[in-house]
Amino acid sequence: MALATDIKPPPSAPKLIEDLTFLNEVVERTAGVSRLEMCIQCGTCGGSCPSAADMDHTPRMLFAMIRAGMRQAVLMSNTPWICVSCYHCVVRCPQNVHIADVMYTLKSMAIEAKLYRDSTAPDFSKTFVDMVEEYGRSYEFGLATRHYLKHFPLRLPGMSPMALGMLTKERMSIRPKRIKNIKQLKAILQRAKELDVKAQRPVA
């Protein structure tokens, strides 16, 4: 985990207006009412987190950085990608900040800004989503093979007994299953994407 002193300040100190923009942007793009502005920096989130040890910044630290307008450092942090969505922090947060949902928002913003360093996690999400958009159902076999070949080819031999077990017990299907009205789903998702793009266009 990085210490506060390890965090490099952005090239130029952010202006106050930019600070507000970033915090507001994260809040705006989070589903529901995120209550991110309410964070009192108590650190309950990081203390409750089962995977905090692998994070660049604890959630508390990350939220302070969001307020400080450290856009680049925040979107480069591995923290949202290490979050396992266990919601321990969410139920313990004295301010009811929707921490897990803020993490989802930061992931989508990092993908958009192309600022993540390790592509494994974003690629996994994207591959999963590609399959869902194509078939309307998740497709584990296609997902696993595409993902492992790209990111963990060396893990494949060690995993073959498991994969074989899953296949012989028919717990994984080689062929994907498609919903009947995939056309309808595709139309819905297409419209949804257009709405997101429209909403995210910076205000002139």
Next chain:
Amino acid sequence: MTKYLYYPGCSMETSAKAYGFSLAKIAPLLGLDLEEIEDWNCCGATEYLGISLTPAYALISRNLALAAQQANGSRTVVAPCSACYLNLAKADYYMHEQPKLAQNVNEALSAGGLSYKPGSLTIRHLLDVIIYDIGLDVIKSKVTRPLTGLRVAPYLGCMVPRPDYEKRWSDPEHPIELDLLLKALGAEVIDFPLKTHCCGGHMTQIGPETAFELIRRLIASAAQYQADIMVTLCPMCQMNIDAYQGEVNHHFGTVYHMPIVFFTQLIGLAFGLDAKELGFGLELVSARKALEKIGIEAPEPAPAAPRPRKQEGLPMPKPLPNKATKLSEKGKVEK
């Protein structure tokens, strides 16, 4: 019979087949009438939410819109999978909390001729329905083969008891519902301290070492408490602990053998149903020994455990398993 709208979720037909089979067997006995939502789609699991906002919620909400359309005598949607349950509940709750989200999602849905009014359905998990609608008394009355002597670790994982928007569970971190159910079946239930801790979720795919440690903690704790078997209600938890146990053992140099099955499978056993029909034998870490302990024969010969990988490269000193691991292994042997 109480009627519900049923959202199975993708894994019930694939990786969590045993959950699907056993639920189909016990539902009529419990008086659960589960009407599947016609042409439902994937909920997006934990992946779509991290890509883009409106499409993720539109994907989830197509299911809600279809369910609301189909609703006839029931407005309660039941989901057996944790991620599905949370996503459906979350979409309904957030669209209610933030009308702008509901507006955008409905505009997207309209491209497919659908719409959904937030709050018009009730989203519940299968265990919630079994405990609070069917009730423990009914369950007890159907038990013909109590699971006496079987030590079980009740494991719920994260997404059912948390964040619990509607406050349906007794506690977000130590809920007692699953314990009560398993006790009603006659099993010996350990007070499992990690019952709602994380199994690593999708980290087995993207950051295996993070996930392996989380899985190790769960298995080690269950083994320390000398549980014969872990019992879950989440397809992802089952998959991580079952299918990755070999890799976890390899990674830490441990020799755990901790089977994990779905609670519906144990309900079926206690109701006297056939183990094979309940999907026993589909787990990769065989539950055969645990079943033998209560005099039930496993449906098929235990498959050979996945062989540990050969050590690549030059011989290197093995990392020592930590004390906790050693103790629990010893405990297992002594038993």
